[in-house]
Amino acid sequence: MKKRKQGNTIFLSIAFNHHDSNVALSIDDVIVASLELERLFRAKKISASITHMEIAARFLLEKFNFTISDVDYLVVNALNNPFENSTSEEDIRENEYAFLGRNIPTFILRHHLAHAGHYYFSNFSKALIASCDGGGDLGERVVYFIGDNLTIQRLLVNIDDHISTKPYGQFASYLYGEPFSEGKLMGLAGLSFKVSDVMLKLVSEVFPRLKNVDFVYGQTLLKNIFKSEQNLAKKDPLSCASLASAIQSEFVKRRVQDIKKVYRTKYENIVLCGGSALNLGCNSKIFEDVTKSIYISPNCDDTGIAIGQIAIIIAKEIGKRPRCKLPYLGINESSQQFELTKKGKEKIFEIENEPQKIAMRLSQDEIGICHIGRAEVGPRALGHRSFLISPLQILNKERISVEIKQRESYRPVAPIILEEDLQLYFQGGPARSPYMMFNYIANEEAQEKIPAVVHTDGTSRVQTVNKDDESFLRQILTEFKKITGIGVLINTSLNLNRQPITNFVYDTFEIARKINAKLFICSRYEDI
Numbered sequence: 001m002k003k004r005k006q007g008n009t010i011f012l013s014i015a016f017n018h019h020d021s022n023v024a025l026s027i028d029d030v031i032v033a034s035l036e037l038e039r040l041f042r043a044k045k046i047s048a049s050i051t052h053m054e055i056a057a058r059f060l061l062e063k064f065n066f067t068i069s070d071v072d073y074l075v076v077n078a079l080n081n082p083f084e085n086s087t088s089e090e091d092i093r094e095n096e097y098a099f100l101g102r103n104i105p106t107f108i109l110r111h112h113l114a115h116a117g118h119y120y121f122s123n124f125s126k127a128l129i130a131s132c133d134g135g136g137d138l139g140e141r142v143v144y145f146i147g148d149n150l151t152i153q154r155l156l157v158n159i160d161d162h163i164s165t166k167p168y169g170q171f172a173s174y175l176y177g178e179p180f181s182e183g184k185l186m187g188l189a190g191l192s193f194k195v196s197d198v199m200l201k202l203v204s205e206v207f208p209r210l211k212n213v214d215f216v217y218g219q220t221l222l223k224n225i226f227k228s229e230q231n232l233a234k235k236d237p238l239s240c241a242s243l244a245s246a247i248q249s250e251f252v253k254r255r256v257q258d259i260k261k262v263y264r265t266k267y268e269n270i271v272l273c274g275g276s277a278l279n280l281g282c283n284s285k286i287f288e289d290v291t292k293s294i295y296i297s298p299n300c301d302d303t304g305i306a307i308g309q310i311a312i313i314i315a316k317e318i319g320k321r322p323r324c325k326l327p328y329l330g331i332n333e334s335s336q337q338f339e340l341t342k343k344g345k346e347k348i349f350e351i352e353n354e355p356q357k358i359a360m361r362l363s364q365d366e367i368g369i370c371h372i373g374r375a376e377v378g379p380r381a382l383g384h385r386s387f388l389i390s391p392l393q394i395l396n397k398e399r400i401s402v403e404i405k406q407r408e409s410y411r412p413v414a415p416i417i418l419e420e421d422l423q424l425y426f427q428g429g430p431a432r433s434p435y436m437m438f439n440y441i442a443n444e445e446a447q448e449k450i451p452a453v454v455h456t457d458g459t460s461r462v463q464t465v466n467k468d469d470e471s472f473l474r475q476i477l478t479e480f481k482k483i484t485g486i487g488v489l490i491n492t493s494l495n496l497n498r499q500p501i502t503n504f505v506y507d508t509f510e511i512a513r514k515i516n517a518k519l520f521i522c523s524r525y526e527d528i
């Protein structure tokens with residue numbers, strides 16, 4: 001537990017958003033923790049009320065032995081801000097808000113500037129920052145900035161023709177009959193069905209028409225053009241796989257064109273942020289066609305707003321580049337709660353903490369429930385709250401993805417790999433991919449030896465574990481390689497259908513109980 005020292009500056013950052021609300025805390029120039037509220041309240045994609053946010057913020061402060069009186073400034077996102085309705089065009093402004101019973105000096109930041117704050121976590125001293133998603137305050141969806149050492153400035157470019165993720169989201173909602181279906185559509189597109197020129201042309205014509213319309217109008221427009229495809233992806237996915245491919249390819253084509261227009265040859269480095277940066281096919285195309293020097297945070301989408309905006313304020317007010325040890329910034333229960341929850345569980349589960357034993361059991365096709373240290377931030381499981389399972393048998397993909405997680409059979413599962421072994425199996429992406437943000441082409445060796453992690457289109461969304469990493473996770477991979485000759489495992493998020501990823505050990509035990517799993521992989525308790 002850290003206690004505030006005399007002279008420390010404490011920022012508490014809260015982001016309500018329309019979905020994926022989150023909080024973060026910094027002490028001087030260090031961002032020490034972040035929490036997505038869906039993990040605390042066990043409600044996927046929650047858009048928080050002030051009460052939700054106060055509960056989460058109090059929990060976060062108490063972990064560091066702080067109270068609201070210790071907070072110097074509140075940092076709040078302008079989007080979906082419940083404290084006031086403002087149409088201010090200022091990127092950063094100041095006010096005073098009542099929160100947790102105190103009036104606190106507050107910085108209010110516009111949404112895309114908060115996304116852009118992730119520039120500070122790259123190792124670039126200068127970069128083009130491209131933020132793009134389906135929303136933003138004042139209708140803003142695509143914004144470019146220049147990061148130059150400590151400053152981030154808006155880039156004044158004509159973005160009238162630039163495409164956001166809004167058309168993609170409209171199509172996804174239309175095909176699946178529910179919001180937040182973009183990931184499923186991406187998986188369906190990967191089935192790589194042949195797309196006719198007529199389909200491509202039609203999608204290309206519809207895309208710009210969906211750019212600035214509201215949800216209801218967009219859905220009506222799609223119903224008039226694609227009558228029989230409404231909600232079809234749920235009932236009969238194969239029959240709309242080629243449409244999904246056309247939508248994915250149209251988005252990638254337009255996004256790459258837009259970035260090229262701004263990029264030209266002026267900037268060596270790019271930081272991608274906003275929800276669009278979760279489109280791995282698009283990231284890989286930018287890597288292929290625009291620049292090899294790309295940074296994407298693990299929480300590049302709205303789950304990273306609280307961290308991004310606190311980074312902006314640290315740079316502005318403290319005058320230092322913010323520091324933040326991504327991605328394991330989650331908050332744990334107390335050690336007493338952790339031990340109390342574990343007590344007696346060894347009668348039901350086999351709780352393993354020896355990498356060699358864990359690897360042996362994984363090599364025998366057991367499903368591992370993995371709960372290590374502090375949770376990763378963002379939508380991707382990066383090995384701390386994950387199911388781990390051997391990729392050697394193709395059936396293991398179906399066991400974990402379809403039977404246990406009840407996901408659609410066409411959705412891929414990801415490999416986690418020792419970084420030095422990357423090129424044995426995969427080509428076409430960066431030499432390191434710690435946050436699972438790029439698609440790689442799986443070679444013949446991968447197709448033959450680790451078929452469970454190769455998608456139908458021959459790609460894999462790879463997470464690499466660095467050579468210098470001495471983590472428990474790396475030890476498991478290393479031991480697995482000693483036994484099987486292959487330093488790769490399936491790593492998929494520790495959640496069941498429509499649930500958030502787990503955070504606390506209680507939630508992880510609940511999953512193990514529901515699926516009747518025996519192998520519970522657990523490192524020693526880690527504070528905060």
Ligand SMILES: [Fe+2]
Nearest residue numbers: 133274275302
């Ligand atoms: Fe966003």
